[in-house]
Amino acid sequence: MTAVPIPLSDLRRRQPRFTGISPGHRACQGCGELLAARLVTEAAGPDVVVANATGCLEVTTTNWPDSAWRVPWIHSLFENTAAVASGIEAALKAQSRSSKVLAFAGDGGTFDIGFQALSGMIERGHNVLYVCYDNEAYMNTGVQRSGSTPVGAATTTSPAGKERLGKRHLKKDILSIIAAHYMPYAATATVAYPADLRHKVRRAIEVEGPTFLLVHSPCPQGWGHDGSRTVEVARLGVQSGLVPLIELERGAVTGVMPIREPRPVADYLKAQARFRHLFADSAEAARELQHLQALAEHNIERYGLSAPGPEAHDSEGADTVRRGGNQWA
Template sequence: MNTLHDLRASQPRFQGLESGHRACQGCGQALAARLTLEAAGPNVALANATGCLEVFTTTWPDSAWRVPWLHSVFANAAAVAAGMEAALKMQGKDIKVLALAGDGGTFDIGFQALSGMLERGHNVLFVCYDNEAYMNTGVQRSSSTPHAAATTTSPAGIARMGKRHLKKDILSIIAAHHIPYAATASVAYAADLRKKVRRALQVDGPSFLQIHSPCPLGWGHGSELSVEVARLAVQTGLFPLIELELGALVGAMPIREIHPVTDYLKLQGRFKHLFADDARAREELAHLQALADHNIEVYGLQGKAPDTLDSEGADSVRRGGLRSA
């Protein structure tokens, strides 16, 4: 059995996304993309939908990417990736294709192309950097924006308490495509994220990864708090870390110490209105707590296994507590 140190040292550290790009301080997406590339290694080609990641990494005439990278439009990263994969296959090249997109480019406008790519069985890993709004164009709500969050198009005020609708359960929709592998990950759990990227790249056929990626600007928290905020999303049960194979649940990271949702919400300006002394705010808080409790119940998240072991060693511990579907 390898020691934790050996396991850490053996992790790949390929730097596919260079520093010096133009992301905001504390950008969760930049961290998520760096971790994705570290795990994927150099033998990849990327299709990147319009959004913050594309904009801050490729401001003319510079590029922060050290791997082949192709810009797609907002809607069609999955279609472009599918074409790249088919062409590389014809050429007999063993290069794995990744599609990268924000939540807008995944849950909303990119969804049709994504569903088609999954259904046709392309050997592509689709990575969604989920910062829960259209950040690049000024923090407009998407179907991934959580219930009650304030954005510029779902403001909090007299008429309503931020977004009225629920965050779309994208993973369940992906699961309905019965692809070999799909998972959620978080920038607060780097080793788990890297492990999921490697697992996704191993499977033959389409895979999908949804990475929770805080946005200090859009979420209204200090840039030094991004990892803390991401961790609390997991530890409250609001963003469960789960894995699916052929649409069935095969893994869920247990939470050792479950936090109340207020620990997560109070750090973010987008939920500030929920802490006003008024009945509507209390009702919304109770609603969000109920959503977290539901996740904890459905995915069996309450567990004694450590959820903070940030190493490959954690996986064997974690596997012990897995629930099969």
């Protein structure tokens, strides 16, 4: 047994990081979204107000009368998070207060239901960081396909069977739509590269005006992988090219995480049951698999993700560990 010099509750109060979401939340084992939200709130610090859309994050952290949140937090509806955040921001401004307003939503609340409110918030120039935790379906209500679900993925409303191989439609290119608002800062991140994620949160908070972060957050339940593999799956997403890590300012690409040696998309897909049907012995399955491979290659070409040589901040170097642990700093 490990001898702990002080009681755990005291040790918890002396942790070298800010805790925005306490433990005791009811997210599933190995939840990628709670990991992402934990990392975002840690990086954002205590001087924030959070508006949260309906979704897994809201449901699992607030089993009334409990709350896991240790920062001011409000939930109203699925569709109006950006509007609520806009109102809070305007009220704080009127009171000459400088707390940063964060809007948290899932992909359903961002790509589909809350999209109009989000577009309005950006258009009005509110100083809000909007974070979309993208687990690529409506997980809270039982894995229904969303505008973010990638083509070929099976959900309860896009099942794989004789007629269809999962979802027929492409994943909505939300980042281009956001960028088209002449957006000061928009970026993608993932739970597999926490240092990169924290860097982007800090950058987005520095920027005055609306900013947007899309955080790829694997869902063990909905994607069909073991909870222990959440980070591994997220990392394969990046290394295959399907999940490009990029930064856009005023619509222009200003930063990418290069991929040292692209992994086959099949490595990423094989790790998840929602793509299992793509490995069936049929011409259709093989074609759909090649489709996803082509989408990954298209991302690599479109954003220039090929690394000319090994770099410290490419897909292999960015998560290198060091004795003493300063790589996530």
